């Protein structure tokens with residue numbers, strides 16, 4: 001049965017019903033069309049649902065209940081670091097002294113906000129070992145593009161126009177080659193060894209004077225720490241290229257080792273993964289980019305600086321790689337990440353990496369009798385299974401992911417990385433308790449048992465969600481977001 005409040009809000013509409021209660025006469029004589037040219041003013045009444053406030057509240061509350069987020073349950077989405085978003089971050093970011101600022105205010109009125117920006121950039125320098133950071137890019141992929149613009153500008157300022165190739169490992173996150181392509185660079189793939197790390201022997205013949213640099217993720221998307229970095233750093237630098245570090249998931253090594261010390265020249269960090277700010281449907285992100293000493297002038301404009309008197313000001317540099325955002329990044333996200341770092345403090349920041357690694361290894365070791373682990377050994381923040389150990393039932397990774405929904409879990413990342421046919425990539429994150437991990441392990445084992453004993457129940461999952469299996473490509477490419485589209 002469809003309950004009244006499960007209907008689309010337009011279907012609840014009754015002529016003359018209203019969903020607001022405004023004081024009488026408040027807007028009498030007020031023309032909202034003032035200043036809008038006559039030919040641009042609408043002449044017909046907009047077609048809106050006529051419903052009560054209660055209808056609207058129920059409608060949106062029920063919609064929100066159909067959603068899944070870190071605040072609803074365990075969300076082991078590999079590479080996405082769906083960890084707890086501390087509420088104190090929200091409180092601080094919402095403080096009117098910050099939330100009420102306009103980016104065009106004169107710097108005399110925004111010293112506090114600029115100080116937050118400056119201090120967060122300094123903290124990121126400290127944890128990464130790089131000299132300077134911009135917080136302007138709006139996402140991880142945007143950070144990659146910014147970093148590659150810096151790389152390209154570096155070569156161009158040296159008059160070295162031949163360097164148009166970027167080397168990207170076959171295990172890389174899809175945004176790496178995509179960002180390189182958007183930046184107008186050509187992508188050259190380097191293979192992984194059977195251990196899952198970059199194959200140095202495969203890399204060597206790729207290095208010549210057309211290489212702008214290499215993009216690496218460490219630990220990589222298999223959750224494996226790249227062991228050959230000193231050698232790779234030497235080889236790439238010797239051939240005149242730069243090393244780019246994808247630090248989206250820096251939580252894996254936070255406080256333990258630093259990309260700057262490994263020889264990387266440029267990197268990005270996802271504040272919306274490593275530094276606990278919401279992401280996905282939960283909010284926008286921010287992808288700060290750092291550079292080693294000597295490349296600071298290439299950071300995008302505008303730049304926040306501090307003068308000898310301790311006053312903050314906004315500067316631009318002519319040799320900058322350019323503008324990547326209209327103002328100084330997603331400031332609300334910057335506030336949250338800064339709060340997170342301050343609430344942890346230096347000592348606890350060092351606990352983030354070890355706990356992320358402990359949780360991932362605990363889940364991996366508990367499940368490897370049922371799920372096929374193609375690369376043995378200690379992982380970092382995440383790991384990848386290649387489907388079930390027992391493949392005879394025909395139950396696929398997609399089936400397993402769908403069945404997990406029935407048990408109230410968000411599915412792990414599936415069919416990525418592309419190195420295996422049935423990838424299931426799990427990242428529990430450092431903020432989950434042992435009890436939550438144990439429950440998840442139980443459910444994963446139960447699904448494996450079901451696959452053996454009653455495969456059809458897994459193959460036809462999900463059974464309890466508002467919609468069953470979707471054509472995911474069509475749903476993503478042609479989403480129906482309005483009532484008219486749904487009816488038409």
Ligand SMILES: *Cc1c(COP(=O)(O)O)cnc(C)c1O
Pocket residue numbers: 079080139140141142173175176217221246248249270285287
């Ligand atoms: C998430 C992620 C990115 C991209 O970050 P977005 O903010 O989603 O653009 C890049 N690289 C890795 C390894 C990631 O996990």
